Amino acid sequence: xxxxxxxxxQVIAKNPSEPEFHQAVEEVVSSLALVIERHPEFRAAxxxxxxxxxxxxxxxxxxxxxxQGDVHVNRGFRIEMNSAIGPYKGGLRFHPSVNLGILxxxxxxxxxxxxxxxLPMGGGKGGSDFDPKGKSDNEVMRFCQAFMSxxxxxxxxxxxxxxxxxxxxxxxxxxxxxxYKKIVNEFTGVLTGKGLNWGxxxxxxxxxxxxxxxxxxxxxxxxxETLEGKTCLVSGSGNVAxxxxxxxxxxxxxxxxxxxxxxxxxxxxxxxxxxxxxxxxLKNIRRGRIKEYVEKYKSATYFxxxxxxxxxxxxxxxxxxxxxxATQNEINGKDAQNLIDNGIYVISEGANMxxxxxxxxxxxxxxxxxxxxxxxxxxGVAVSGLEMxxxxxRLSWSREEVDNKLHQIMKSIHKACVEASDxxxxxxxxxxxxxxxxxxxxxxxxxxxxxx
Numbered sequence: 001x002x003x004x005x006x007x008x009x010q011v012i013a014k015n016p017s018e019p020e021f022h023q024a025v026e027e028v029v030s031s032l033a034l035v036i037e038r039h040p041e042f043r044a045a046x047x048x049x050x051x052x053x054x055x056x057x058x059x060x061x062x063x064x065x066x067x068q069g070d071v072h073v074n075r076g077f078r079i080e081m082n083s084a085i086g087p088y089k090g091g092l093r094f095h096p097s098v099n100l101g102i103l104x105x106x107x108x109x110x111x112x113x114x115x116x117x118x119l120p121m122g123g124g125k126g127g128s129d130f131d132p133k134g135k136s137d138n139e140v141m142r143f144c145q146a147f148m149s150x151x152x153x154x155x156x157x158x159x160x161x162x163x164x165x166x167x168x169x170x171x172x173x174x175x176x177x178x179x180y181k182k183i184v185n186e187f188t189g190v191l192t193g194k195g196l197n198w199g200x201x202x203x204x205x206x207x208x209x210x211x212x213x214x215x216x217x218x219x220x221x222x223x224x225e226t227l228e229g230k231t232c233l234v235s236g237s238g239n240v241a242x243x244x245x246x247x248x249x250x251x252x253x254x255x256x257x258x259x260x261x262x263x264x265x266x267x268x269x270x271x272x273x274x275x276x277x278x279x280x281x282l283k284n285i286r287r288g289r290i291k292e293y294v295e296k297y298k299s300a301t302y303f304x305x306x307x308x309x310x311x312x313x314x315x316x317x318x319x320x321x322x323x324x325x326a327t328q329n330e331i332n333g334k335d336a337q338n339l340i341d342n343g344i345y346v347i348s349e350g351a352n353m354x355x356x357x358x359x360x361x362x363x364x365x366x367x368x369x370x371x372x373x374x375x376x377x378x379x380g381v382a383v384s385g386l387e388m389x390x391x392x393x394r395l396s397w398s399r400e401e402v403d404n405k406l407h408q409i410m411k412s413i414h415k416a417c418v419e420a421s422d423x424x425x426x427x428x429x430x431x432x433x434x435x436x437x438x439x440x441x442x443x444x445x446x447x448x449x450x451x452x
């Protein structure tokens with residue numbers, strides 16, 4: 001039996017009904033077969049078997065009261081996956097789809113992503129099946145306080161430093177931080193994504209989107225090209241999609257799509273700065289739906305999502321680059337083929353694992369410049385790490401300083417991926433490069449620290 005099959009049989013047997021986790025592990029372990037051949041010491045020390053097992057899983061109930069006085073009960077989680085190179089670091093997600101398997105997949109990916117950033121951060125992830133959509137500020141506050149009243153025991157600036165993710169933005173981080181400060185009676189950098197007035201970092205909201213575009217620019221540079229004049233498809237309309245669009249504009253490209261769970265808009269004229277400001281106000285302030293865009297801008301067409309389709313029509317438009325920035329598994333094999341047929345040759349993932357395995361295979365076979373999420377979207381957690389540094393030093397850096405550091409980190413991630421893929425015999429394969437470069441740093445730290 002092959003090394004990959006052996007590991008996967010164990011993972012599936014121990015973690016039934018967690019398909020996203022199985023998918024994430026298989027993708028990484030398939031790349032690592034190349035490494036294990038050259039490093040039998042990793043196999044003897046059971047590094048892979050240890051790395052797929054969380055160091056700690058915390059699961060708890062969250063009772064809270066809505067504005068009508070009705071009691072609700074949600075489920076909360078924190079997966080503390082690996083702390084070999086630093087305190088656990090990873091977002092909190094508040095969304096009805098949240099379950100143990102999804103958070104384990106995200107925490108597992110986070111270990112390698114954080115390793116790639118060059119910063120001393122382990123991997124973790126957490127959240128709840130609570131849905132902040134449609135809730136009042138007071139309801140969100142009460143929920144966040146109930147969530148923190150349990151999780152505070154398990155987090156801290158030297159232990160586990162959560163951040164935001166889907167459903168957890170500046171408002172939620174504020175409520176969580178305020179309650180932590182009250183319970184623990186300490187003002188410390190326990191969360192990242194904080195407000196600028198109380199310990200946050202400039203560029204943090206922009207970082208994931210900016211980083212994905214910087215990574216795309218680095219991939220293009222290997223072919224002597226830039227983003228200037230390139231047409232781009234972007235999915236999502238939240239934080240990552242908004243700032244991906246902004247940075248594409250900065251670098252001379254044009255974005256023609258944005259989406260939310262109800263559907264997507266296609267604007268062949270391009271989403272310029274004025275239109276982007278409208279989207280930011282619509283999504284961040286008014287919390288509206290993307291279809292409202294076409295009422296204001298007649299050049300655009302709105303396509304409602306159709307769950308009966310076997311593909312996502314957003315990925316079926318002529319363009320050069322694609323930035324999936326919504327959620328996991330949003331590009332399947334058919335979507336991947338549509339992207340390739342429409343001339344797209346650069347894909348930089350702003351979301352976590354947005355492409356299914358058959359889609360990834362197609363991109364690699366067709367020599368697409370394909371930046372997997374753990375490398376391409378590591379900018380967000382990189383600036384979270386820079387926020388932790390600023391908190392520890394009691395300093396705040398300028399916008400230019402943080403953006404320059406982010407740009408340099410994305411360049412070094414790209415370089416690490418290229419070098420690892422070359423060293424292990426698969427040049428140009430960013431999937432192998434990211435998995436191997438991220439793994440080696442963690443594996444060597446685990447070897448140094450003994451069987452713990």
